[in-house]
Amino acid sequence: MATEFHNLQELRHSASLVTKVFVQRDYSEGTICRFQAKFPSELDNRIERTLLEETVKTLNSYYVEAEKIGGQSYLEGCLACATAYIVFLCMETRYEKVLKKITGYIQEQNEKIYAPRGLLLTDPVERGMRVLEISVFEDRGSGSSSPSSSLSSAGSSAR
Amino acid sequence: MMKNCEYQQIDPRALSVSPSSTQSHTETKVQRSRRKWEVFPGKNRFFCNGRIILARQSGILPLTLGLIVVTCGLFFAFDCPFLVKHLTVFIPVIGGVLFVFVVTSLLRTSFTDPGILPRATPDEATDIEKQIDTSGSSTYRPPPRTKEILINQQVVKLKYCFTCKMFRPPRTSHCSLCDNCVERFDHHCPWVGNCVGKRNYRFFYSFIISLSFLTSFIFGCVVTHITLRSQEGKSLVQSIQESPASVVELVICFFSIWSIMGLSGFHTYLIASNLTTNEDIKGSWSSKRCTEDSGNPYSYNSIITNCCATLCGPMPPSLIDTRGFLSLDEAIPAASASELELPPFTAKNDAHMCTQSTKDVLERMVHSYDIHDLCPPGTPKTTPLGLEVSSTAAPSTEPSPSAGCLRQHALQPMADPCPPFSRSSKRRDSLHSINPAFRLASPSPSLSHTTLILGDAPAIGFIPLP
Numbered sequence: 001m002a003t004e005f006h007n008l009q010e011l012r013h014s015a016s017l018v019t020k021v022f023v024q025r026d027y028s029e030g031t032i033c034r035f036q037a038k039f040p041s042e043l044d045n046r047i048e049r050t051l052l053e054e055t056v057k058t059l060n061s062y063y064v065e066a067e068k069i070g071g072q073s074y075l076e077g078c079l080a081c082a083t084a085y086i087v088f089l090c091m092e093t094r095y096e097k098v099l100k101k102i103t104g105y106i107q108e109q110n111e112k113i114y115a116p117r118g119l120l121l122t123d124p125v126e127r128g129m130r131v132l133e134i135s136v137f138e139d140r141g142s143g144s145s146s147p148s149s150s151l152s153s154a155g156s157s158a159r
Numbered sequence: 160m161m162k163n164c165e166y167q168q169i170d171p172r173a174l175s176v177s178p179s180s181t182q183s184h185t186e187t188k189v190q191r192s193r194r195k196w197e198v199f200p201g202k203n204r205f206f207c208n209g210r211i212i213l214a215r216q217s218g219i220l221p222l223t224l225g226l227i228v229v230t231c232g233l234f235f236a237f238d239c240p241f242l243v244k245h246l247t248v249f250i251p252v253i254g255g256v257l258f259v260f261v262v263t264s265l266l267r268t269s270f271t272d273p274g275i276l277p278r279a280t281p282d283e284a285t286d287i288e289k290q291i292d293t294s295g296s297s298t299y300r301p302p303p304r305t306k307e308i309l310i311n312q313q314v315v316k317l318k319y320c321f322t323c324k325m326f327r328p329p330r331t332s333h334c335s336l337c338d339n340c341v342e343r344f345d346h347h348c349p350w351v352g353n354c355v356g357k358r359n360y361r362f363f364y365s366f367i368i369s370l371s372f373l374t375s376f377i378f379g380c381v382v383t384h385i386t387l388r389s390q391e392g393k394s395l396v397q398s399i400q401e402s403p404a405s406v407v408e409l410v411i412c413f414f415s416i417w418s419i420m421g422l423s424g425f426h427t428y429l430i431a432s433n434l435t436t437n438e439d440i441k442g443s444w445s446s447k448r449c450t451e452d453s454g455n456p457y458s459y460n461s462i463i464t465n466c467c468a469t470l471c472g473p474m475p476p477s478l479i480d481t482r483g484f485l486s487l488d489e490a491i492p493a494a495s496a497s498e499l500e501l502p503p504f505t506a507k508n509d510a511h512m513c514t515q516s517t518k519d520v521l522e523r524m525v526h527s528y529d530i531h532d533l534c535p536p537g538t539p540k541t542t543p544l545g546l547e548v549s550s551t552a553a554p555s556t557e558p559s560p561s562a563g564c565l566r567q568h569a570l571q572p573m574a575d576p577c578p579p580f581s582r583s584s585k586r587r588d589s590l591h592s593i594n595p596a597f598r599l600a601s602p603s604p605s606l607s608h609t610t611l612i613l614g615d616a617p618a619i620g621f622i623p624l625p
Binding site: 022067 | 279282330365457470473
C-alpha cells in the first residue's frame with residue numbers, strides 16, 4: 001500500500017496530496033517551542049513510529065538550543081543593548097542560525113526518510129511555529145488516488 | 160421559499176485539487192510574484208517593501224517624536240551653550256547619547272514586528288475543527304472556545320481565536336487595533352504606534368528607561384541653568400526672560416517625568432515577576448483569582464533570572480515573513496479573500512452590532528432563513544471568552560461572530576446575533592428577559608449558531624445542517 005518515491009522531485013511531480021497531518025505544540029513546559037511526541041494515528045501505516053518520534057525529538061532539542069538562556073544569549077543581549085540594538089540589523093542572531101540548521105535538517109529528513117514513504121515535512125517556521133505539518137501524498141498513477149478526485153467533483157456539485 | 164443552510168465540513172482533499180485546476184487561471188491573473196506583506200490580512204502598514212511594519216493607526220507616534228526632538232533641540236540650542244561655558248562639555252555629550260538611545264529605541268519599537276502570529280492556513284483550521292468536533296453528530300455543535308492545558312503543573316486555558324482560526328498559544332492575545340494575534344502580548348501603545356509584544360518588549364523597555372533618564376537629565380540641566388543665571392546677580396524672572404526656551408523644556412519635562420518614571424517602575428516590576436501588562440491588568444495570576452498553590456507558571460521564581468530572560472533572552476525572528484514571495488497556491492486564496500472583505504467591517508461596526516437590541520437580532524435571524532448563503536466575512540475584534548455552551552440559549556461568542564459561508568454569489572451585510580453571555584451585566588439582563596422568545600425564533604440550535612470558522616480561502620466554510 002505504501003507508495004515508493006525515490007526523491008522529492010518525483011514526489012512533487014507525480015503525487016497528489018491526500019491529506020495533511022498536524023503535530024501540535026506541547027506547552028507543558030511553558031512557552032518554549034516544543035512539539036508533541038504523540039504519534040498521529042493517520043500515519044500508522046505510512047511510517048514507523050520510532051522514525052517520526054526521533055525527528056520530533058531532534059527538532060525539540062534544536063529549539064531548546066535556540067531558546068537557551070545562557071552565556072551566549074546574555075552576551076548577545078547586552079551587546080545589543082549597549083549598541084542601542086543597531087547590532088541586530090547587521091548580525092544574525094543565534095536563534096536565526098539555529099533555525100537555518102533546522103531547515104537543513106528537515107530537508108535532509110525529507111529526502112532520506114519521508115519522501116520515500118510519500119510524506120513531506122513542512123518547516124514549522126513557515127507555519128508560525130504552531131504546527132509541524134506533514135503532507136501525505138498518494139501516487140497519482142495508482143488506482144487508490146480516486147477518492148480525492150471523486151470528492152472534488154462532489155464538492156463542486158454541492159455549490 | 161425557505162431554504163435551510165447545510166453545515167458541511169470541507170474535506171481537505173477537495174482543497175488540494177483546486178490549485179492544479181486553476182493553475183492556468185492564476186498564471187494569467189498573477190503577472191508578477193507578490194510579496195507576502197502585500198496580502199497580509201492584519202491591519203498593518205508596511206514600508207520599504209516590507210522591511211518596516213507599523214500599525215494602521217500610527218496613533219500619536221508623530222507627537223511622541225515631535226516632543227522628544229523639539230525638547231532636545233531647544234536644550235541643545237539654548238541651554239547647552241551656557242552650561243558648556245559654566246560647567247562642562249560633557250553635558251551635551253551625555254544629552255546626545257541619551258537622545259540617540261531614545262530615538263533608536265522608539266523607532267525600533269515602532270517599526271519591529273511585535274511577534275505577530277500568522278493566521279492558520281485553511282488546512283490547519285479544518286484540522287482543528289475536526290479535532291474538536293469529535294462527536295460526529297449530524298447537528299453542528301459550536302466548537303468549545305477554550306482548551307485547558309498544563310503548564311508547569313498549572314492549568315492554563317487556551318482560547319480559540321476566531322479571526323486567526325487557531326487556539327492561541329499561552330500568553331498570546333489578539334490585538335483588536337492591529338487585528339493580529341501577538342505573542343506575549345503586553346499592550347498596544349498609541350505613543351509608539353504599535354503593539355508591544357515578545358519581539359519588541361526589550362526595545363520598549365529601553366525606550367522608557369532611556370526616556371526617563373533623558374527627561375530627568377534635561378530637567379536637572381535646565382534647573383541648573385536657570386539657577387546659575389539668577390546667581391549672577393539677576394532675579395529669577397530676568398533669567399527666565401533671557402532664556403524662554405528653558406521654561407518650555409521645564410514644563411514638558413515636568414509633566415512627562417511623572418508618567419514616564421511611573422511607567423518605567425511599573426514595567427520593571429512586570430519584568431521582575433515575568434508578567435505582561437495584559438496579565439497584570441486581568442489579574443490572571445493574582446492570589447484573589449487563583450487557588451492557593453497557583454501562581455505565575457512562567458516565572459523563574461528569581462528576579463534576576465526573570466529580568467535576564469525577558470531582556471537578554473534570545474531574539475526570535477519574525478514569523479510573518481513579510482518579504483517572502485507568495486507561492487502560486489497561496490496567491491489565489493489571498494487574492495479572492497481580499498475581494499470578499501468588506502470595508503464596513505471595522506471595529507466600530509462590531510461594537511455597534513454588539514449593542515443592538517436583541518429584537519433586531521431576532522428579526523435578522525428570521526431573515527437569515529431566506530438569505531442563507533449571503534453571509535459576508537466579519538472579524539471579531541476582541542478576545543473571545545470561554546463560553547458556557549448550553550443547548551437552550553443560542554451559543555455564540557462575545558465578540559461579534561463571523562458568519563462564514565462557502566464561496567457565494569452576493570454578499571449582503573448580515574448582522575450576527577449577539578451572544579447571550581457576556582461580561583456586561585446590562586446586556587445579560589436584557590437577554591435573559593426575552594430568552595424564551597430567543598429560543599423560539601431559532602428552531603434548530605444549529606442554525607442559531609452563526610459563529611463559524613471563516614477561512615482565508617473562500618472554499619472554507621461551514622454551513623449549518625438542517
